[in-house]
Amino acid sequence: MNPEFILRYFLHTIRNNVLNNKYSLNIYMIRPKKTTHIPVFSNRSNPVTGADALFLARLQFAFTVGFHIVFPAFSIGLAAFLAVLEGLWLKTDKQVYLDLFQYWLRAFSIVFGMGVVSGLVMSYEFGTNWAQFSQKAGPILGPLLGYEVMTAFFLEAGFLGIMLFGMNKVGKKLHFFATCVVSLGTLISMSWILSSNSWMQTPRGYAIEPGTGRFIPENWWAIVFNPSFPFRLTHMALAAFLSVAFVVGGVGAWHLLRAKRSGNQPTEAVKVMFSMAMWMAAIVGPLQILAGDAHGLNTLKYQPAKIAAMEGDWNSEGYAPELLFGIPDMENEVTNYKIAIPYVGSLILTHSLSGKVPGLKDYPKDQRAPSYVVFFSFRIMILLGVLMAATGLFSLWLRRKGALWTNPLLLRAALFLTPAGFIALLCGWVTTEVGRQPFTVYGLLRTTDSVSPVPGASIGFTLAAFVAVYFIVFASGIGILLRGFAEEPHQGETGPDAHHPQRAASMASAVSDTAAAGHTGSGE
Amino acid sequence: MDLATTGLTGAAYWLPIVWAVLAAAAIFIYIVLDGFDLGLGMLFLAEPDKKHRNIMIQTVAPVWDGNETWMIFGGAALYGVFPNAYATILPALYLPVLIMLFALILRGVGFEFRSRMHTEQTRNLWDIGFCLGSFVATFMQGIILGTLISGIKIENNAFAGSSFDWLAPFPLFCGLAVACGYALLGATWLIWRTESDLQATMRRWAGFLSLAMLGMIAAVSVWTPALHATYMQNWTTWPRILYVAPVPVAVITLALVMFQALRGKTSRRIPFFCALGWFFLAFSGLGINIWPYIVPPSMTIWQASAPPASQTFLLVGAAVLLPLILSYTAFAYHVFRGTVNEHSESYH
Numbered sequence: 001m002n003p004e005f006i007l008r009y010f011l012h013t014i015r016n017n018v019l020n021n022k023y024s025l026n027i028y029m030i031r032p033k034k035t036t037h038i039p040v041f042s043n044r045s046n047p048v049t050g051a052d053a054l055f056l057a058r059l060q061f062a063f064t065v066g067f068h069i070v071f072p073a074f075s076i077g078l079a080a081f082l083a084v085l086e087g088l089w090l091k092t093d094k095q096v097y098l099d100l101f102q103y104w105l106r107a108f109s110i111v112f113g114m115g116v117v118s119g120l121v122m123s124y125e126f127g128t129n130w131a132q133f134s135q136k137a138g139p140i141l142g143p144l145l146g147y148e149v150m151t152a153f154f155l156e157a158g159f160l161g162i163m164l165f166g167m168n169k170v171g172k173k174l175h176f177f178a179t180c181v182v183s184l185g186t187l188i189s190m191s192w193i194l195s196s197n198s199w200m201q202t203p204r205g206y207a208i209e210p211g212t213g214r215f216i217p218e219n220w221w222a223i224v225f226n227p228s229f230p231f232r233l234t235h236m237a238l239a240a241f242l243s244v245a246f247v248v249g250g251v252g253a254w255h256l257l258r259a260k261r262s263g264n265q266p267t268e269a270v271k272v273m274f275s276m277a278m279w280m281a282a283i284v285g286p287l288q289i290l291a292g293d294a295h296g297l298n299t300l301k302y303q304p305a306k307i308a309a310m311e312g313d314w315n316s317e318g319y320a321p322e323l324l325f326g327i328p329d330m331e332n333e334v335t336n337y338k339i340a341i342p343y344v345g346s347l348i349l350t351h352s353l354s355g356k357v358p359g360l361k362d363y364p365k366d367q368r369a370p371s372y373v374v375f376f377s378f379r380i381m382i383l384l385g386v387l388m389a390a391t392g393l394f395s396l397w398l399r400r401k402g403a404l405w406t407n408p409l410l411l412r413a414a415l416f417l418t419p420a421g422f423i424a425l426l427c428g429w430v431t432t433e434v435g436r437q438p439f440t441v442y443g444l445l446r447t448t449d450s451v452s453p454v455p456g457a458s459i460g461f462t463l464a465a466f467v468a469v470y471f472i473v474f475a476s477g478i479g480i481l482l483r484g485f486a487e488e489p490h491q492g493e494t495g496p497d498a499h500h501p502q503r504a505a506s507m508a509s510a511v512s513d514t515a516a517a518g519h520t521g522s523g524e
Numbered sequence: 525m526d527l528a529t530t531g532l533t534g535a536a537y538w539l540p541i542v543w544a545v546l547a548a549a550a551i552f553i554y555i556v557l558d559g560f561d562l563g564l565g566m567l568f569l570a571e572p573d574k575k576h577r578n579i580m581i582q583t584v585a586p587v588w589d590g591n592e593t594w595m596i597f598g599g600a601a602l603y604g605v606f607p608n609a610y611a612t613i614l615p616a617l618y619l620p621v622l623i624m625l626f627a628l629i630l631r632g633v634g635f636e637f638r639s640r641m642h643t644e645q646t647r648n649l650w651d652i653g654f655c656l657g658s659f660v661a662t663f664m665q666g667i668i669l670g671t672l673i674s675g676i677k678i679e680n681n682a683f684a685g686s687s688f689d690w691l692a693p694f695p696l697f698c699g700l701a702v703a704c705g706y707a708l709l710g711a712t713w714l715i716w717r718t719e720s721d722l723q724a725t726m727r728r729w730a731g732f733l734s735l736a737m738l739g740m741i742a743a744v745s746v747w748t749p750a751l752h753a754t755y756m757q758n759w760t761t762w763p764r765i766l767y768v769a770p771v772p773v774a775v776i777t778l779a780l781v782m783f784q785a786l787r788g789k790t791s792r793r794i795p796f797f798c799a800l801g802w803f804f805l806a807f808s809g810l811g812i813n814i815w816p817y818i819v820p821p822s823m824t825i826w827q828a829s830a831p832p833a834s835q836t837f838l839l840v841g842a843a844v845l846l847p848l849i850l851s852y853t854a855f856a857y858h859v860f861r862g863t864v865n866e867h868s869e870s871y872h
C-alpha cells in the first residue's frame with residue numbers, strides 16, 4: 001500500500017460520506033460533473049455503429065439474459081428443495097421423500113443444463129456487445145464475475161455429477177453432502193451476480209481514472225456490499241424460492257385434480273409435494289411483499305428517477321395518488337387514462353400520506369427511463385406477487401380446515417399460477433434494468449457509450465440465430481420437463497439416467513436399482 | 525517488450541506476468557478437460573452402434589459440466605484481468621465467438637436431451653446436434669486462435685478491422701488442426717475408458733488422427749513464423765533458438781511412443797497422454813511466439829491489464845480457490861473412474 005493510495009482512498013470516502021448525508025444521493029449521482037467524462041474510448045464517431053446497432057445489441061442482450069435468468073432462478077429454488085427432500089429422507093427413511101427427490105432430480109438435470117449453456121453466452125456477451133462498458137467497468141465487474149465462477153460455478157459443476165449419477169458410487173452421506181454443495185453453489189452464484197448487478201445500479205467504492213474513464217476499484221468491501229445489494233439479493237432469493245414453490249405446487253395440483261377427476265385417491269408423493277409447496281408459498285409469499293417494499297424504499301432513496309418512471313408520476317408531490325392504470329406518454333410528459341387511488345402512492349412509497357414522491361419532470365429528458373415499459377412490468381409483478389401470497393395464505397386456512405388436498409379453488413389457482421413466479425421475476429428484472437436506463441452504470445456511464453464497435457448486420461444476424469437456437473433448445477427442454485411432470489412420481493422413482501430413457505416404465509429394474517441405491521456403500 | 529513496459533515497476537509490472545501465466549495455464553486446463561469431450565462428440569456419428577454411443581456419452585456425462593466451466597472462467601478472468609483484451613478480441617471475433625457459443629449450446633443440451641427422446645428420429649436428431657455442435661465449436665476455437673495469431677487491427681484501443689477478418693486461410697487451417705487434435709484427444713480418451721470393440725475402433729481412429737495431427741503441427745510451425753517478422757525472430761535468432769530447438773525433437777519422441785502404444789493392445793492411457801503432450805508443446809510454442817502480446821501485433825499484456833487493485837483482488841482468490849477446484853475436480857473424476865462397457869449399469 002503506498003501512501004498516495006491511502007490518501008486518495010480517505011479523501012474519496014470522506015467525500016462520498018459527506019455528500020451522501022447532506023443531499024439525497026441521487027442529486028450527487030445524476031446531476032453534477034461526473035456524468036460528462038469518459039472521453040477516451042467513445043466511438044460515437046465510428047461509422048459502423050449507430051442507433052440501429054445499439055438497439056440490436058440491447059435487444060439481443062435482453063433476449064439472451066431474459067431466457068437465461070429463468071433457469072438459474074429455477075436451479076436455486078430446486079436445488080434447495082432437493083437438499084431438503086434428501087435431508088428428510090435421510091432423517092425419516094421414508095420412501096416418499098426419496099421418490100420425490102429422484103422425480104425432481106430428473107427435472108433439475110435439464111434445468112441446470114439449460115442454465116449452464118445459456119449462462120456461458122453471458123460471460124462472453126459483455127465483450128461482444130458491450131466492449132466499451134467492459135473496458136471501463138471490467139476492472140470492477142470482471143473480478144466479481146471471476147469470483148462467481150471460482151466460488152460457485154466450479155463448485156456446482158464439480159459436485160453435480162455426483163449428485164446426478166453418484167448415488168450408489170459414494171454412499172448416502174456423501175451424496176447428501178454433494179446435493180447440499182450444489183445448492184450452496186447456486187446461492188453463492190446468485191450473491192455475486194446480484195452484487196455486480198447492484199453495483200451497476202448503486203455504484204460505490206470506485207474512482208474514475210482521468211484520461212481513460214475507467215472505473216478503478218478503491219474499496220472492494222464498498223463495491224460488493226453496495227447500498228442496493230442486500231435488498232436486491234433478498235428479493236431475488238425469495239423470488240427464486242417462490243417461483244419453484246409454484247412450479248412444484250402446480251405439478252402437485254395437476255395430479256391432485258387428475259386423481260379427483262378419475263375418482264382415485266391421490267398418491268402420498270403428490271400430497272406431500274403439494275403440501276410442501278403450499279407451506280413455502282404461505283411463508284415466502286407474504287415475506288416477499290415485505291422484502292419488495294423494503295427494496296422499493298431503497299430504490300426511492302438511491303434511484304428516485306426510477307421510481308418516478310415506475311409510478312408514471314411526472315410532478316414531485318406529497319399526498320400523491322397511486323395509479324392502478326395509465327399510459328405514460330414520454331413526449332408530452334403526461335400519463336393518460338389514469339385510474340388512481342388518492343394518497344396511496346405516498347403511503348406505499350413513504351409510509352406516510354403526506355410524503356413527497358419523485359416526479360419525472362425533476363430530471364432532464366435525456367435522463368428518464370422509459371416509463372411506458374416499467375410502469376406495466378412493475379404492475380404485473382405486483383399483481384402476481386399478491387396473487388401468490390394470497391394463494392399461500394388461503395392454503396393455510398384450508399389446511400386448518402383439512403381441505404388442503406381437495407379444495408378445487410386452491411388446486412385450480414395453484415395450477416393457474418404455475419408460471420407466475422417466473423413471470424413476476426422477469427417483470428421485476430425488466431423493471432430494474434429498464435428503470436436504470438439510459439445508463440449502464442447508474443448516473444455515470446450511458447448505454448450509448450457502452451456499446452461495441454460491431455456492425456448492426458452482424459448483431460442482427462446473430463440475434464436471429466439466437467432466436468432460432470433458443471427456440472429449438474428451450475422448446476425441447478420445456479417439452480421434456482412438461483412430459484416428465486405429466487407423469488406422477490412413482491414408487492421406486494429413478495433419477496436422471498445417462499442413457500436409459502424409459503427406465504421408469506420398467507418397474508422391476510427400477511425397484512431393484514433403488515434398493516441398491518439405498519443400501520450400497522461407497523466404492524465400485 | 526522492453527518498450528512496452530517502460531515506466532512500469534512493482535506490482536504493475538509483475539501482476540500482468542503472473543496473470544498471463546495463470547491464464548495460459550487455465551486455457552491449457554480447458555484444452556485438457558474439454559478437448560476430449562468435444563472430440564468425443566465429433567467421433568459420435570462415426571460410431572453407428574447405438575450401444576457404443578451410449579457408452580461414449582457415459583464416460584463424460586458426470587464431468588462435462590465442470591469441463592465447460594473452464595471456458596466460463598476464461599471469459600470471466602479475461603474480463604476482470606485483461607479487460608482491454610476482452611473488449612478487443614470479442615468484437616473482433618464477434619461472429620466466430622457467437623457461432624461457437626451456439627454450437628456449445630446445442631451440444632450441451634444434446635447430452636441431456638438425447639436420452640429423454642421417445643422416438644428414434646428425434647433421438648437421432650439430437651445425436652446429430654451433439655456431433656455437429658462439437659465440431660463447429662471446436663472449429664471456431666481454432667479459427668479464434670488462428671485469427672489471434674494472425675493479428676488483430678487496433679486503433680484507439682479498440683478493434684478497427686472488418687467483421688470477416690477471420691475468414692482467411694490461416695485461421696481456417698487452424699480450425700481444422702484444432703478439430704483434428706480434439707478428435708484425437710477424444711479417441712485416445714475412449715481407448716482409456718472403454719473396452720473391446722469400441723476400444724479397437726478408437727485405436728484405428730487414433731492412428732489416423734495422429735498422422736494427421738503431426739502433419740498439421742508441422743504445417744502450422746512453418747506457417748506461423750511467416751506471418752510476422754517478430755514470430756520469425758523468436759525461432760531463428762540466437763540464443764532464443766536454444767529454447768525452442770527441443771520442441772520438434774520432443775514432438776517426434778512422443779510420436780514414437782504414441783504409435784508403439786497404439787499398436788500394443790495393453791496400454792490404455794499412454795496414447796491420451798501423448799496427445800496431451802503434443803498439445804502442450806504446440807501450445808507453449810504458440811505462447812513463445814506471441815509473448816508478450818495478448819492481442820498481437822500491438823496490445824501487450826500490460827496494455828491490456830486492469831489496474832493492479834483488480835488483478836490483486838482476483839489473484840488472492842485464485843491462489844486459494846484454484847487448487848481447491850482442481851482437487852475436487854480430481855475427486856469427481858476419481859468417483860467415476862474405471863472403464864465403461866455395455867454391461868456396466870448406467871450410474872445408478
